[in-house]
Amino acid sequence: MQNTNISTFTSVFEQEVYEGLTTYPKHLSSKYFYDEIGDKLFQDIMAMPEYYLTDCEFAILDKEKENIATLFSKSGEPFSLYELGAGDGKKTKVLLRHFVKNNISFDYRPIDISQNALNQLENSIRKEIPKVEVNTIQGTYVDTLRDIGNANDRKKIILFLGSNIGNLKHAQAVQFLRDMRDSINPGDLIFMGFDQKKHPQAILDAYNDKTGITEAFNKNILTRINKEMGGNFDLDLFMHWEVYDPETGTAKSYLVSKEEQMVQIESLKLEIRFNAWETIHTEISQKYDDDTVEWLAKEAGLTITEVFSDKEQQYKNYIFKK
Numbered sequence: 001m002q003n004t005n006i007s008t009f010t011s012v013f014e015q016e017v018y019e020g021l022t023t024y025p026k027h028l029s030s031k032y033f034y035d036e037i038g039d040k041l042f043q044d045i046m047a048m049p050e051y052y053l054t055d056c057e058f059a060i061l062d063k064e065k066e067n068i069a070t071l072f073s074k075s076g077e078p079f080s081l082y083e084l085g086a087g088d089g090k091k092t093k094v095l096l097r098h099f100v101k102n103n104i105s106f107d108y109r110p111i112d113i114s115q116n117a118l119n120q121l122e123n124s125i126r127k128e129i130p131k132v133e134v135n136t137i138q139g140t141y142v143d144t145l146r147d148i149g150n151a152n153d154r155k156k157i158i159l160f161l162g163s164n165i166g167n168l169k170h171a172q173a174v175q176f177l178r179d180m181r182d183s184i185n186p187g188d189l190i191f192m193g194f195d196q197k198k199h200p201q202a203i204l205d206a207y208n209d210k211t212g213i214t215e216a217f218n219k220n221i222l223t224r225i226n227k228e229m230g231g232n233f234d235l236d237l238f239m240h241w242e243v244y245d246p247e248t249g250t251a252k253s254y255l256v257s258k259e260e261q262m263v264q265i266e267s268l269k270l271e272i273r274f275n276a277w278e279t280i281h282t283e284i285s286q287k288y289d290d291d292t293v294e295w296l297a298k299e300a301g302l303t304i305t306e307v308f309s310d311k312e313q314q315y316k317n318y319i320f321k322k
Contacts, residue, residue: 014268017225021265021272021280030167030253030283031140032221034114041217043088048213050205053163056315057193058091064308064317065098071306071319072157072189078105079155082148084141085164086110089121092159093129100131107133111144142179149183156188163195163315166286170296173286177300181322190302190320194288198314200246207251207285208242215240218253218282230266237261241279249287254279293318 009015013032020028034042046054061068072079083092089110099106108125112118118136125134137144148156158180165173180190207214218240225231237258244251257274264271290307297304297320306319 010267013224014229017229017265018268018270021270025279025281027281028221030221031113032224033217033282034117035220035224036116037223038217038220039087039114039117039120041213041220044213045209045217046088046090048206048209048211050209052202052206052314053193053195054091056310056312057161057163057317058094059310060308060315060317061091061094065095067306067308068095068191069098069102069104072106073099073104075155075187077155078107079157080109080151080153081106081157081159082109082111082137082144083159083161084111084144085160085162086112086121087117087162089125091161093125096125096129096132100129107135109135109137111137111139111141113138113140141176145179145183156184158184158188158190160190160192161317163193163285165192166195166288167284168286169284170286170292173296174299177296177302177320180320181301184322186322188321189305191317192320193315193317194293195285195315196313197246197249197287197289200244203244203251203285203287204242207244207253208240214242214253218255221282222255225265229268230264232264234261238280249289249292251285251287252281253283253285254281256280288316290316 009018016029016032020026045051083089086092096108110118110121115138118138122134122136125132137147148158165176168176184190219235219238222231222233222235222238226233238255239258241254241256242251257276257278260276261274262271263274294304302320302322304318305321308317309315
């Protein structure tokens with residue numbers, strides 16, 4: 001069934017696919033949804049009417065840009081604006097334009113696992129807001145937080161938008177926030193989006209739209225395995241399934257095998273058996289309330305200094321400091 005002699009992998013992607021598909025229950029990381037196709041699919045998701053997160057956060061940033069600018073530039077010293085998982089930067093450009101217009105001294109350091117996304121973002125900023133100094137950083141959050149911690153040349157502000165913190169279980173989120181705390185100095189700030197608990201159907205619709213864009217996004221990880229590792233996943237034999245638990249605020253995404261089947265992955269010398277209705281867990285999307293965010297901050301050694309919300313309180317941005 002599987003080759004346990006694999007000791008070397010050509011990439012972390014290969015290693016994590018091998019480990020995820022040879023354990024029970026099977027799982028794959030949502031960070032591997034993203035390549036050129038995945039980047040485009042996620043932009044399509046953000047444009048869906050069901051995917052309220054983007055519009056809510058965009059509205060907050062647009063409404064509060066003056067207050068945010070005042071908080072970021074309070075000391076009057078130049079700062080570096082780091083953004084974890086920058087993507088297409090659509091929301092961040094609201095702030096960038098405002099900073100440039102008001103002659104605030106800063107440079108923008110977008111971080112993303114996808115070099116393709118970074119190239120597109122850098123090109124679009126150079127065209128739309130040419131006065132912004134852009135220094136892109138390609139890598140994972142863990143690696144780049146280490147780099148941020150070592151960069152002590154100027155004041156740091158870290159943006160983490162889109163409620164991407166929700167991709168982590170609470171224990172992982174606490175550790176991640178501790179890593180963020182360790183990468184900043186007193187006076188530096190963390191600005192982070194948290195999607196709030198709300199009507200369960202609204203959450204299910206956001207992650208399982210009727211047009212199938214979120215399904216294609218989840219299945220892109222199988223497409224990547226086929227393309228990059230010589231896999232032979234038949235995407236039609238898997239269905240996308242979303243569940244939401246309003247008690248814990250946890251939404252989970254799965255790919256479910258519709259029948260008993262065998263899948264081969266050539267570069268891993270691996271043959272995987274799927275039972276009918278067996279799952280691959282692909283993503284967690286945690287939802288929050290103020291009490292939970294305050295608990296996370298306390299556990300991580302951070303203090304909440306400001307909270308911004310949309311009119312319906314569907315989504316909130318919190319500012320943390322050491």
